[in-house]
Amino acid sequence: MGQLDKELLQELLDVSEKELTPKQTKIVQAAIEIFSEKGFAAASTSEIAKRAGVAEGTIFRHYKTKKDLLISIVLPVISKFAVPFLAEQFLNEIFEGEEFEEMDQFLRKVIYNRYEFVRKNTALLKILLQEMFYHSEIQDTFKEIYMEKIAPKYRNLMEQFLTKDQLESIPMETIFRLTISTVLGFLLTRFIIVPDYDWDDEREIEYTIQFIKNGIKGLS
Template identity: 65%
Template sequence: MGQLDKEFIKDLMEVTEKELTPKQAKIVQAAIEIFSEKGFAATSTSEIAKRAGVAEGTIFRHYKTKKDLLISIVLPVISKFAVPFFAEKFLNEVFHDENLEDIEGLLKILIKNRFEFVKSNAPLIKILLQEMAYHSEIRESFKTVFVTKVLPKFQAAVEHFQKQNQIADFPAATVLRLTMTTIIGFLVTRFIIMPDYPWDDEKEIEYTIQFVRNGLKEI
């Protein structure tokens, strides 16, 4: 796997607060590749072991079940990437007062930041989206992040722009739904559904900004 995936292994060790053994790192790398390619249900531990170059029993010395291996990969995507990065570092950057003068500027920062995040972590995002519908642990973790971390910050930004009459008087949760559905749809299409299409990324970002901006305008 490439450098970006090695960075994820490094971050995974920070989340778990323990160093992965070389064999365990190979298991995680192989699982990310195959879960992304085939999905969790269609992947066997023997396939993971073969690609990792380890005995199948080695997997079960580190993870009780295949699902434990999945959760060990996916939850850090939410908790380490999504909580500190998305809800703290990212939102502090995006919703800093100097960025709140114009909603288009805010949307540009928001989309470009998420663009680079998904570009760097597309296999992990694919696994997260694929498996969220089937595993309550993943859904609940994702829900907690958005309800407790993202929505309050987003609500403050929405109220700020509504006072300036830049966006319509929609409930904050509705603005979040409309905005994130459009942005996530763009990113999923760009990096997961049609990654090889000859996109003009700068233009697509601008089109997305204008689409969201026009949809939120005061009527």
């Protein structure tokens, strides 16, 4: 099972409005990992305590119930800090200081960038996927960041490719949807659905790039 990258966890906790004790930090990390492995319903506070190296009573001194732990600590870390932080990090790594002459070049950088992130933080991604459907605050955060920050940059870049006749003149929203769904489909299959399959990652990434590029160009 992929675990939450410790450096990323610390960065997320550092920007939290609520200062956590070392024991609380261990509890949060353990909760994220176990929630991602088993889901919230199947996870137990005894498992979280064992993973964190604390007594189960320590959890209940800070959080009255398992749900209180999820709502009070884990979801705020994810919805208020993790998603915005990761979006800013993604934007800086992809768009800052770089010009893309070809669509292949852009897609390759995006896919390898998100591949490395998901590889290191599969646990965080699982929590987001499991809980975002049930918690409006996570959904709203995603919508705000992707619609206001990521989508405009992506749209501008796609318009540049349009002027170079690399893309057909179809709605930008359609290009965005097709690209994102294909990349996410690859990453989810690779790291969550069938992670133990004998993947040839470089080959799969190149297939994904060509599928997106040639598929969009073929649209009329």
